[in-house]
Amino acid sequence: MNPYNAPLAEMRFLLEKVFDAPKTWSELPAMAESVDMDTAAAILDEADKISRELIHPINRSGDEQGVRHQADKVITPDGYKAVYDQYAEGGWVGLCGDPEHGGMGMPKMLGVLVDEMAYSACNAFTLYGSLTAGAALAIHAHGTEELKQRYLPKMYSGEWSGAMDMTEPQAGSDLRGIRTKAVPNDNGSYNITGSKIFITGGDHDLTENVIHLVLAKLPNSHGISLFLVPKIKVNADESLGDANGVTVGSIEHKMGLKGSATCVMNYDGAEGYLIGRPNRGLVCMFTMMNYERLAIGIQGLGTSQAAYQMATDYAKDRVQGVAAGGSPTGATSDPILVHGDVRRMLLTVRTLTEAGRALSVYTGQQLDLAKFSDDAETKAKASRYVGLLTPVSKAFLSDRGLDAAIMAQQVFGGHGYIRETGIEQLVRDTRIAQIYEGTNGIQAIDFLGRKVTGDNLTALKEFIAEHVSNINQFEHVSTDDKIKVLSLFEQLLVIAADVNENKLTKPALINACAVDFLDAFGYSLYGYFWLAMTNAANDHVDSSFKQQKQKLSRFYFDKLLAKADYHLSQVAMGDAAIMDMDEALF
Template identity: 90%
Template sequence: MNPYNAPLAEMRFLLEKVFNAPKTWSEMPAMAESVDMDTAAAILDEADKISRELIHPINRSGDEQGVRHEADKVITPDGYKAVYDQYAEGGWVGLCGDPELGGMGMPKMLGVLVDEMAYSACNAFTLYGSLTAGAALAIHAHGTEEIKQQYLPMLYSGEWSGAMDMTEPQAGSDLRNIRTKAVPNDDGSYNITGSKIFITGGDHDLTENVIHLVLAKLPNTSGISLFLVPKIKVNDDNSLGEANGVTVGSIEHKMGLKGSATCVMNFDDAEGYLIGRPNRGLVCMFTMMNYERLAIGIQGLGTSQAAYQMAADYAKERTQGVAAGGSPTGAAADPIIVHGDVRRMLLTIRTLTEAGRALSVYTGQQLDLAKYADDSDIKAKASRYVGLLTPVSKAFLSDRGLDAAIMAQQVFGGHGYIRETGIEQLVRDTRIAQIYEGTNGIQAIDFLGRKVTGDNVAALNEFVAEQVDNINGYSHVTDSDKAKVLALLENLIQVANHVNDNKLKQPGLINSCAVDFLDAFGYTLYGCFWLAMVDAANDHEDASFTLQKTQLSRFYFDKLLAKADFHLSQVKLGDESIMQMDANLF
């Protein structure tokens, strides 16, 4: 079994030196007294220990055994229940939850790092807690005070878990066609009837109750509403009552994530409670969806880190061939780390992973500011940035996560294709991250169509202007690297304006070029983060840390940043060659 060790020095560096988390926290009354760098470091250390010693050991065995559906029970792999109990007892499910209702009240920019460790250790196991945290967030934002008091403490404690029930066989990305019905009762509750598919954590044996957030339609309406539907009814004293008409039709047999229960859920006059206003269910559900989209991006990031560690360790041990200029030791075979192509793959994975971690922490910081900042202007700006960055975090991090897993598998050569090395499981487990919680193509369309051109490029202009100011303030990076990123930011705005000016005349334009635009933004933003990291590492107490950042940055600017120009060139070419062929010719 390959060991996992969290990159704690990198994580602390980002929090303290790059994004100045202590200052951010000190200026938010809700955080000022609850967290500082000492607290954050202690949490990271403990999360590393739990991920390494508890979660990672069940990764391979859980994949081998998988989830079972027997009679009316869904049974997780051996060891999952014991590990989950310890994980929940430690307060990790409610790490960022409301402390007045049993959560730990930690900031999201710390929470994303804890999430990354858990995903690096075991993708499948981590999903259970992630869905619960997302459900709690939606309930906290939109539920009545009574519902919050009754359900949130049990969700934060991990005694109950949460699930998100949206998709139906005929309604995937387009939810207007859902058929699940909600009939009102005299006591204010609703009877929910229908079926949902692809429900992650829909049922399992880790908790005594599963709290479903279900999209359904009220009678005589086309709008969609959101309902809280417990698997087992909850009495007024929070004890569990009778079964609630919530059953599992089957479990999906998947390419990966075999330890995660993906269920077909049936609701037969199940008792439910309205969350938010009638016909506004998608607005409420998107509170959870946006959380999950960031979490799934971090799934890709966690996979990248795990893949890098496995491949780098293997490359330093596996001997094959000799260095291009002859073996430096005179050996008959050198470790494959001496070969340029292996180094290219490892450096690509590492530079994308470290910049991706910066993206996750920065997005977490904006979420914290949007929620806790005292200044209304700061709060509003952070909310705009969260809207801009959420689809990018989900799509770019998960796309690069799969790329990383495949490149790492390539480093292993033939050994990467067999199960014993463990790298093929990472490829299988992370493939879904590009698909669920809204496919990455849809994320890109949301990004370009709504977040960039929806306000006539106002939010993007604001964001880019701030990045330009940051870059001009760096004093420990090369002028040429600054110039490259500044030129890309200018080009990004020009291309965004071109799309905005032509979106009505060319109705297929946004849909056709959205992925290229998102990727261009992602590679450019990573350039911004590499400048920030190199500048912040200039006076690091560890000289080797500074050297690594400088050399990694050199690789990114020499070999990867140019991908942004390529993707922008594709956007400029428009949609004609994509849309011209008649559908019958495909």
């Protein structure tokens, strides 16, 4: 089994040198007394140890064994329960949770790095805690004080878990068609009746209760409301009561994530409690959805890092062929790391991964500012940036995560296609990241249709202007590289303005061009992050670290940044070639 070791030096570098996390935390009242770089470093060290020694060892065995549905029980793979108990006991489920209800109150820009380690170690296991943290966030943001007091402490402690119940067979991306009903009771509760499919962590044996957040419709209403529905009823003294009419119809048999329980859930008059206002359920659920979208992007990022480590180790050990121009050692066969195509793949994975990590930390920083800043202007701007970055983080990180897994598998050659090496599991596990929590096509439509053109480019212009200003202050990077990114940012605005101008007369334009626009933005933004990282590494105490950053940046600018130009050219071509074909010709 390939070992996993977190890139701790990279993580600390991003926090301290690239994004100046200590300054951010010192200016946030909720963080000023609770976290500094020493605290953050200690948390990262412990998260690395847990990911490496506890979580990673159950990755392969969990995939081989899978989840089982026996009678009315869902049983996770051997070892999952023991590891989960230690994980929960360490406070990791509630790492970023509200301290008032038992969370640790750590910043999100630190939490994303902990999440990355866990996903690198085992995608399937990490989903259980991630869904719980997301459900707790929605309850904290929209639930009554009584619901928060009753449910959050047990969820942050990991004693109870959470699940998000949205999809139905006839209602996936378009939730207007859901049929689950909620009938009000005299005591203020509701009876929930219906079925949901594809529910991650819908039921399992890791916790004694599962807290479902269920979308349902009230009588005589076309709107959608959100309800908290526990698997087991909770008494007034917070002890567990009777079963609540929440049962598992079946579990899904999936391509990957075999250790994650994906369930068909049935509700037979289950007692539920309204979260937020009636008919405003999607607004409340999107608090959780946006958290999960970032988390699923980080799933792709974690996969990228794990894939890079596996493929690099293999490339150093696998002997095959001789280096172009002859072996440097005079050997009859060299490690495949000497070959140009292998290096191309490894460097592609690494440069995309390191820039992706920068995107995740930066998005986490904006989430912290939006949530905790006491300056109204800072808070509002960060919220606008979060709106822009959430669909990009989900889609671009998960798309590149699958690309990374496939390229790493290619490095293994034929050995990458067999189960024993482990790399094929990463391909299978990360494939779903492009699909669930809103397909990446829908993320792109949200990005271009709502976040970019929805306010007539106001947020995009603000975002780009700030980053242009930052680029002009970088002193230790190539002028040519700065010009390339500045030019791309200008082109993004020009193309976006053209889409905005034509969106009403060409109603299919945004839908047809959104993925290319998001990819163009992603590659351009990664160019910015490579400038920022190279600039910050200039005075690094380790000269080899500085040299690595410079060489990796050179690879990105010479070999990958041009992808942004390609995707922009596709947006500029409009939707005619896509939409003009008659349906009968398909």
